[in-house]
Amino acid sequence: MSVSHIAEAKGPRREAFESWRKRSRLVRRMRVILPVCIALIMASMVGFVIQAGVVGQKVKSNDADAPIQLINPRFVGRDKKGRAFVLTAKTATRDPKDYQRVLLDTPMLVLDEEGDRPVRVSAKAGVYREEAKVLNLEGGVKLNGGDLNFTTASSVFNTATGELEGHGEIQGAGALGEIIAKSYGVYDKGERMVFKGGVHSRIESK
Numbered sequence: 001m002s003v004s005h006i007a008e009a010k011g012p013r014r015e016a017f018e019s020w021r022k023r024s025r026l027v028r029r030m031r032v033i034l035p036v037c038i039a040l041i042m043a044s045m046v047g048f049v050i051q052a053g054v055v056g057q058k059v060k061s062n063d064a065d066a067p068i069q070l071i072n073p074r075f076v077g078r079d080k081k082g083r084a085f086v087l088t089a090k091t092a093t094r095d096p097k098d099y100q101r102v103l104l105d106t107p108m109l110v111l112d113e114e115g116d117r118p119v120r121v122s123a124k125a126g127v128y129r130e131e132a133k134v135l136n137l138e139g140g141v142k143l144n145g146g147d148l149n150f151t152t153a154s155s156v157f158n159t160a161t162g163e164l165e166g167h168g169e170i171q172g173a174g175a176l177g178e179i180i181a182k183s184y185g186v187y188d189k190g191e192r193m194v195f196k197g198g199v200h201s202r203i204e205s206k
Contacts, residue, residue: 067094069092071091079159079161080162084114085109085111085157085162086113088107090106101127102128104126104128106124107125107135109121109135109164111164118145121137121141121144121157122140123138123154124140125137125138135156135157136154137156141166148193150171150172150173150184152170152184153168153169154166154167166184170183181197181199181200183196184196
């Protein structure tokens with residue numbers, strides 16, 4: 001056999017050997033690279049889970065700290081004499097620093113709702129104290145119903161006794177005519193209204 005034939009015989013074997021050696025190197029590299037990639041993927045997944053958990057806790061904490069609020073609430077009650085009253089508002093928000101305080105936006109109080117001449121008291125804002133059973137109304141307070149049509153700065157309603165009182169200038173018109181005073185009280189389901197302090201009135205004859 002000539003030298004050329006030997007070289008031709010060795011050529012295919014050498015190529016096959018080189019190809020096998022390349023595949024071996026690739027396999028060894030993949031054995032190193034694949035575990036590293038898997039470890040990186042696992043680390044990323046763990047990091048994502050931890051981050052999602054932290055964000056979720058923050059959201060839950062924020063939700064837990066948010067004040068309790070009711071939209072268009074309607075509270076129905078009776079005083080100790082059984083007289084019905086109804087309190088509504090745009091919103092009712094419990095004070096997160098004092099759960100006995102309920103903050104009311106644009107409250108409306110109706111006294112003796114089941115009677116023939118209910119009295120309506122509206123205001124821009126209000127605060128209800130659950131432990132004292134007292135409702136404080138502030139800002140542009142208006143009393144309407146029957147022969148009553150008055151405006152005042154503030155009013156206090158005792159849900160236990162059913163009495164409505166105010167210490168601040170009140171002015172308007174009643175059954176007898178125009179009245180201005182520094183304080184007032186509404187009793188007996190609105191049938192009796194008492195004015196005190198600097199009372200000025202103009203009686204209209206019928």
